[in-house]
Amino acid sequence: MKDLELFNFHLERAIYILKFQDRKLVEAWVYELNQNLEPEYIESCLTAAILELSNTHPDTFHWILDHLSDWTPYQQLLEAVTRFALKKLIQQGFMPGEEFSFTADSKILLTENAKAVIMKDTAKTDSLLMEKILVTPQQIYLLTT
Known part of the structure; x- marks a missing residue:
């Protein structure tokens, strides 16, 4: 105790x-x-x-x-959230290379549909972290324009 x-x-x-x-x-x-x-x-x-x-x-x-963001605990937390997101994507039947892949900065690039499905049942605490690692093509487009 x-x-x-x-x-x-x-x-x-x-x-x-x-x-x-x-x-x-x-x-x-x-x-x-x-x-x-x-x-x-x-x-x-x-x-x-x-x-x-x-x-x-x-x-x-x-x-x-x-x-x-350079903190080891923060990096470890993002790695765990990334593994969690990948597991959810695979469990939901999404295919690597088709509905999701990785960006150069280790974020998960995924379709709007895939993001909506895995975010649907995600707890508020997890969703804030998931938003840091999940990006859609539309978000990348908005960042580059």
């Missing part, structure tokens, strides 16, 4: 500090954590904080996505 209480303490602290939306403060705090805790523990705590913020504080969540 003590380990769970300690994790919750660090999780609450992570959420509190991330809400300041100050990269230098966050980096200083993570540096301090690295002096006393295992990197895997820190990454788990930060991943949990990012997921929690996606549900409770969308402004901070989007700030993290825009300003901390």
Whole structure:
């Protein structure tokens, strides 16, 4: 029970500090954590904080996505969401190379229909992350015009 209480303490602290939306403060705090805790523990705590913020504080969540995209926990989270999206696409019967593929920046390029189907039953927390990795040809067109 003590380990769970300690994790919750660090999780609450992570959420509190991330809400300041100050990269230098966050980096200083993570540096301090690295002096006393295992990197895997820190990454788990930060991943949990990012997921929690996606549900409770969308402004901070989007700030993290825009300003901390080079963070290992963020990268691992996007990789997990990518695997989740690929699994959903395949389970729904979509074919790689036909209804979906990858872009040069590791996003999933998919048809509007495929995106609508996998987003239909996706939880709000997951949908914010899915929007970061899913792109349609129309979205790419709008970005290039």
